[in-house]
Amino acid sequence: MSNKNYEVAVIGGGIVGCAVAYYVAESGLDCILIEKNDVASGTSSRCDGNVTIVDKDPGFDSHMSLVSQELIEDLHQKLDIPFEYRKHGSILVCDNDDEMQAAVDWVKTQSEAGLKFNVLDQKDIRNESPFFAEDIPGGLECETDSLINPYLFCYSLIEKAKKSFGLEVKTFAEVTNITKDTDFTIETSNGNVTAKKVVNAAGVWAPFIGKMLDIDIPIVPRKGHILVGSRQQPVMMRNVMEFGYLMNKFGRERVADKRTAEHGVALVLEPTESQNFLLGSSRQFVGYDASIDIQVVQTIARRALRFYPKMDDFKMIRAYTGFRPFTEDHLPIVSEVEEIPGYYIAAGHEGDGISLATGTGKLMEEIINEKSKTIIPREPLRFDRFEKTKVLS
Numbered sequence: 001m002s003n004k005n006y007e008v009a010v011i012g013g014g015i016v017g018c019a020v021a022y023y024v025a026e027s028g029l030d031c032i033l034i035e036k037n038d039v040a041s042g043t044s045s046r047c048d049g050n051v052t053i054v055d056k057d058p059g060f061d062s063h064m065s066l067v068s069q070e071l072i073e074d075l076h077q078k079l080d081i082p083f084e085y086r087k088h089g090s091i092l093v094c095d096n097d098d099e100m101q102a103a104v105d106w107v108k109t110q111s112e113a114g115l116k117f118n119v120l121d122q123k124d125i126r127n128e129s130p131f132f133a134e135d136i137p138g139g140l141e142c143e144t145d146s147l148i149n150p151y152l153f154c155y156s157l158i159e160k161a162k163k164s165f166g167l168e169v170k171t172f173a174e175v176t177n178i179t180k181d182t183d184f185t186i187e188t189s190n191g192n193v194t195a196k197k198v199v200n201a202a203g204v205w206a207p208f209i210g211k212m213l214d215i216d217i218p219i220v221p222r223k224g225h226i227l228v229g230s231r232q233q234p235v236m237m238r239n240v241m242e243f244g245y246l247m248n249k250f251g252r253e254r255v256a257d258k259r260t261a262e263h264g265v266a267l268v269l270e271p272t273e274s275q276n277f278l279l280g281s282s283r284q285f286v287g288y289d290a291s292i293d294i295q296v297v298q299t300i301a302r303r304a305l306r307f308y309p310k311m312d313d314f315k316m317i318r319a320y321t322g323f324r325p326f327t328e329d330h331l332p333i334v335s336e337v338e339e340i341p342g343y344y345i346a347a348g349h350e351g352d353g354i355s356l357a358t359g360t361g362k363l364m365e366e367i368i369n370e371k372s373k374t375i376i377p378r379e380p381l382r383f384d385r386f387e388k389t390k391v392l393s
């Protein structure tokens, strides 16, 4: 065991843990990041890279996303390793006239909240991509949305924090137990670490880390499948979702065929910087089973053809799955834990962790440093908003 006693130990080297470690180290605290595998080996490398407001509920959710977008833009200037940042805005497409009406209302609500949303008509959609179906009635765009490569972003954050702020990173060190005396002792498969403060940023595995100090954390995995298209003709430049994605995400009623509804499938198409494209996605509560379900893959492909029928001969090269850290109210936990002074949680970002990681990291730094003014309000993200004894099954 090293004799060093860190001020802060962050457990989990996904996008959330990396962002927390970056801002904590930048604030001058002696910080170590502990990860059981390699950096970004969990959900943060098994997802898309959309940094969006387009799919957020108006209000606190949108505000936290906007603040996070501004922080990413700032990091785009500051970090040394480029992370494929592209700020082209993103679009939502509608399947039918009812959705189109809902989209017009959505734009109105978001615009009233000061966000940069615009309605797109049928012609606008055709101008976006020659591959779109002729009968898409329209959609909407959010101008501030961007795309990143989440995997590169994690490395970019920690490389800068190591070089400029003295962050230490301990990979291939699985946390197996935590005890608390005056300070915390964190036992890992690669030696022990002691620290005055601990941040549990272990994504869908945060409940297991919580259990080590008898804390019930109400996060469950919500599995998603993604298909990867090979590089062929450029499809389009910006991220596309269908309006039904919002319905799935928030569990609202949606008209869809049996398979689409059962697999929670809605179109998401993300063009990567190299012009591969990622096609998704599904939403299922099936525990921690990461296997690929070919039926879900087929449902995703079929749904994509509704919006892109001219892509029916495009080659797909592989598929992967990831686990969204789901909470019941769709907001993450970014909070101290009152019962255990010095213990914090930054987890539960469901399908929004890429969008919200920077806001989370900055807020956690401010909480740890006991700043009275924070970048976003802390209240909606407090851990004690959940009944302490209740854990979702």
Ligand SMILES: Cc1cc2nc3c(=O)[nH]c(=O)nc-3n(C[C@H](O)[C@H](O)[C@H](O)COP(=O)(O)OP(=O)(O)OC[C@H]3O[C@@H](n4cnc5c(N)ncnc54)[C@H](O)[C@@H]3O)c2cc1C
Pocket (backbone or CB within 6 Å): 011, 012, 013, 014, 015, 016, 017, 034, 035, 036, 037, 038, 039, 040, 041, 042, 043, 044, 045, 046, 047, 048, 049, 050, 051, 052, 173, 174, 175, 176, 201, 202, 203, 204, 205, 209, 222, 223, 224, 225, 226, 280, 281, 321, 322, 323, 324, 325, 346, 347, 348, 349, 350, 351, 352, 353, 354, 355, 356
């Ligand atoms: C299909 C799919 C598409 C998505 N698309 C988007 C998107 O476009 N935009 C968006 O904003 N969000 C998206 N998300 C959500 C986003 O990917 C997650 O919210 C985010 O990656 C969660 O990051 P995290 O750091 O909390 O968790 P993780 O990335 O899972 O990091 C947690 C880390 O903790 C480590 N760990 C676990 N147990 C231990 C232990 N005992 N000891 C040490 N380390 C441990 C793990 O190895 C892991 O690396 C998507 C998710 C999925 C599944």
